[in-house]
Amino acid sequence: MPKSLDITNKRFGKLTAIKKVSSRKGKTYWLCQCDCGEYKEIQTCHLTCGVTKSCGKCNGIENPLFRKEEKECLLCKERFISDNIKRLYCYNCSPKGLTSAETLRFKKRKLKEKLVTYKGGKCELCGYDKCLGALHFHHLDPKEKDFSISHINLNDTNFSIDVLIQEANKCQLLCANCHAEQHWLIE
Numbered sequence: 001m002p003k004s005l006d007i008t009n010k011r012f013g014k015l016t017a018i019k020k021v022s023s024r025k026g027k028t029y030w031l032c033q034c035d036c037g038e039y040k041e042i043q044t045c046h047l048t049c050g051v052t053k054s055c056g057k058c059n060g061i062e063n064p065l066f067r068k069e070e071k072e073c074l075l076c077k078e079r080f081i082s083d084n085i086k087r088l089y090c091y092n093c094s095p096k097g098l099t100s101a102e103t104l105r106f107k108k109r110k111l112k113e114k115l116v117t118y119k120g121g122k123c124e125l126c127g128y129d130k131c132l133g134a135l136h137f138h139h140l141d142p143k144e145k146d147f148s149i150s151h152i153n154l155n156d157t158n159f160s161i162d163v164l165i166q167e168a169n170k171c172q173l174l175c176a177n178c179h180a181e182q183h184w185l186i187e
Helices: 044-048 100-118 161-168 176-186
Strands: 015-024 027-034 039-043 069-072 079-082 135-139 171-175
Touching: 015 039, 027 044, 039 044, 100 135, 100 161, 135 176, 171 176
Parallel strands: none
Antiparallel strands: 015 027, 027 039, 069 079, 135 171
């Protein structure tokens, strides 16, 4: 078994290793003090490889993944201040604290709500408007159909609300009953 590394009193960026603390899941951690005075327990390899250079709370040091910047939401096109470089949607379209499945479901509903509103908000044949889930996009000419709006992949880097609006323009907004009748008449 290799000899454990002693990094007591060694500096790593703004951090100074104070003492070894209890291991977690077979990984060795060190209690470190940042130049700003904060204490933090950090994994040895994160110190030695330069992954962690500060406590993350001190002024002037910014984790590039969590820098604040203004972005445009892919769904609603609203401008928002993101606290995460990977965030593509505003906090109204993708709230914090949801599981990935809940987030996907929430974004899909927001997107459908936006497209339904764009198409008039009700069935073009009978005027039904009670349940968003009962409204469907019926392609008028199946040969012009590029993709099904309900099966859009929101994680696709080519995703764009403008592409969806172009596809929605090829469609008629129908309730489930009118949509079924349209397909029954075609067959």
